[in-house]
Structure formats: structure tokens, C-alpha cells
Amino acid sequence: MNSLTTDCIFCKIVKKELPTKIIFENDICVAFNDIKPVSPTHILVIPKVHIKSLWEATDGELLGKLLLAAKEVAKQNNLNEGFRTVINTGDNGGQTVYHLHLHVLGGRFHKWPPG
Ligand code: AMP
Ligand code: ZN
Numbered sequence: 001m002n003s004l005t006t007d008c009i010f011c012k013i014v015k016k017e018l019p020t021k022i023i024f025e026n027d028i029c030v031a032f033n034d035i036k037p038v039s040p041t042h043i044l045v046i047p048k049v050h051i052k053s054l055w056e057a058t059d060g061e062l063l064g065k066l067l068l069a070a071k072e073v074a075k076q077n078n079l080n081e082g083f084r085t086v087i088n089t090g091d092n093g094g095q096t097v098y099h100l101h102l103h104v105l106g107g108r109f110h111k112w113p114p115g
Contacts, residue, residue, distance in 0.1 A: 023043065024073050028048055028062055030045075031069065039105040039107055041077050041083070041104070044104075045066055047062060054087050055089055074104055079107070083106035083110075086114075087102055
């Protein structure tokens with residue numbers, strides 16, 4: 001595993017340096033509950049390697065695998081009625097943690113457009 005930074009909170013979760021409960025893991029990513037949920041189900045799927053945001057991402061295979069992992073997480077959490085996947089990118093996108101992550105939101109209706 002390369003490109004892990006020491007001061008990135010999500011890298012610390014990947015390295016299991018924080019007591020965050022991992023609810024899904026595969027070769028390229030881990031998933032855990034968001035600390036400040038905005039929906040009844042709010043899970044974050046993050047790559048094991050440190051990528052700052054979608055802006056910097058170049059590995060299409062990795063991005064595809066992240067999306068499929070989000071679907072697996074949704075299935076495992078019984079989001080049969082549908083769910084929202086979100087990637088916030090950069091300041092205007094509302095990104096607050098600069099380690100690429102997918103939000104998986106479920107358990108309620110999600111209106112469109114978002115705020
Ligand atoms: P974003 O605003 O898209 O960058 O999303 C960052 C998300 O990370 C927010 O929803 C935060 O609540 C969540 N978050 C920040 N720190 C933690 C943590 N230690 N464990 C779980 N979720 C976190
Ligand atoms: Zn990181």
C-alpha cells in the first residue's frame with residue numbers, strides 16, 4: 001500500500017489507527033458509517049490509497065471498483081428502495097475531507113436537486 005499520508009484522517013482509518021468500525025472491505029477500499037449521518041444510512045466508501053479528490057483521480061479501474069463497492073454496501077444494508085451516491089469534489093463541491101470518498105445515502109427519499 002503506497003501513497004498513504006500521515007495526517008489524513010481517512011488514511012488513518014485505512015491503517016486502522018482510529019477505532020472506526022469497518023463495515024465492508026475488499027482489495028481496494030474500505031467502508032464505514034459517517035460520523036455525522038445526514039440519512040438513516042450514511043456510509044463512506046474510500047480507496048485504500050490516498051487520492052485527494054476526483055479531480056486528481058486517474059485510475060478508471062479503481063473508480064469503477066469503488067462504484068461497484070458502493071453498490072455492494074447498498075445491498076448489504078438493504079437499500080432495496082434505492083439510494084443516493086455522492087462524490088463531493090473541491091470547495092464548491094462541498095468536499096471537507098481531502099481523501100476521495102463516495103457517500104452512500106439511504107433509508108429516506110432524497111430530493112433532487114441537492115442543496
Ligand atoms: P465531504 O464533505 O464530502 O468531504 O465528506 C466528508 C464526510 O466525512 C462528512 O460527511 C463527515 O461527517 C465524515 N467524517 C469526517 N471524519 C470522519 C470520521 N472520523 N469517521 C467517519 N466519518 C467522518
Ligand atoms: Zn488519505
